[in-house]
Amino acid sequence: MNNLHVLEKINIPQFREDIISWFQMEQRDLPWRKDQDPYKVWVSEIMLQQTRVDTVIPYFNRFMEWFPSLQSLADADEEKVLKAWEGLGYYSRVKNLQSAVREVAQEYNGIVPDTLEEISKLKGVGPYTAGAILSIAYGRPEPAVDGNVMRVLSRILLIEEDIAKPKTRKIFEEAVRRLIDDNHTSAFNQALMELGAMICTPGVPACLLCPVRDHCEAYAEGVQSQLPVKNLKKRSRDVPIAAAVITNSRQEILIRKRPAKGLLADLWEFPNYEDHASLTTKRESFRQQFQEQIHVIPELGEHLISIEHIFSHLVWKMDVYLGTAEGITEDMLISQQMKWVAETEVEHYAFPVSHQKIWKAYLEKK
DNA sequence: AATACGTGGGC
DNA sequence: TGCCCAAGTAT
Secondary structure, X not given: OHHHHHXXXXXXXXXXXXXXXXXXXXXXXXXXXXXXOHHHHHHHHHHOOOOOHHHHHHHXXXXXXXXXXXXXXXXXXXXXXXXXXXXXXOOHHHHHHHHHHHHHHHHOOOOOOOOHXXXXXXXXXXXXXXXXXXXXXXXXXXXXXXXXXXXXXXXXXXXXXXXXXXXXXHHHHHHHHHHOOOOOHHHHHHXXXXXXXXXXXXXXXXXXXXXXXXXOHHHHHOOHHHOOOOOOOOXXXXXXXXXXXXXXXXXXXXXXXXXXXXXXXXXXXOOEEEOOOOHHHHHHHHHXXXXXXXXXXXXXXXXXXXXXXXXXXXXXXXXXXXXXXXXXXXXXXXXXXXXXXXXHHHXXXXXXXXXXXXXXXXXHHO
């Protein structure tokens, strides 16, 4: 509504030409920009959610080696898919992706749907991803509003709504609908994002290099560094964890599969439990706690390492010990979703980064 | 609407 | 060190 009054001032055809020609000249050479294969666009967009380009590149390349086609991903072993995502974070993304890819293989004959209604039904495909795939792979004039687009347009159009609020995205979608070049939807949407990544950055943007500086209301008023407005209030809580690398007489390592839902779903880890005891008490009660909570009674060895791992919403403060255990029955392993694996096999399982640190410490200790 | 959901990099 | 950020989605 009133938020978009600046739109009236914009010379829209000129704006389109300026930002699109800049993009065509300056865009980065990225592996998912080699063609418009909807499958590749899809995978890249999922990987790029809340994740930097530089981080994604090696993951994307390896993913395409392992799963070169939509059908190959649909057919792939779930453990291998999770391993391909190991270290990328937000692991539900890849579980949803494979689930959705299987849906496409089955219900759409392997063709990624090209309508907003159908593509939006796929797991893990929200408003942004739907618009990105439709505009980049299919040339549909749909907005693809991510954090970059909100930052760029908040400045150009002097929009002061809090971009942390869910409903704010709709304002920007409306702006894009009015601005988008119907004949160059892919370049236009990507140009908005590329500009946000390369020029119109958070903090102090590089306005002197900006191809659409002359269209920018925030620049005209000198308030670009104060936009976008974003009010976040999230505090993380500390979670004390006691963990152990437990071996048996055959030098095998005890690992456990995490639950299918929630934090780090379906990843593997070393046995551990939440422990609020003090550090000194902890070591003494460790054996009993393990028996009660993991149903394993290890002989406690020395302290291996202390690790602090920071998530976006909580902090694990882990104390890791060495331990040995014998006589664990098959029933116990199954009920606890645990298994013994040879040292050389550990690397074949997908672990969260926090537990990769444990394994690294264990190997260095030996 | 507010919160859960990962990780690594920049300053 | 600590806080913010990065091509969001599900509930």
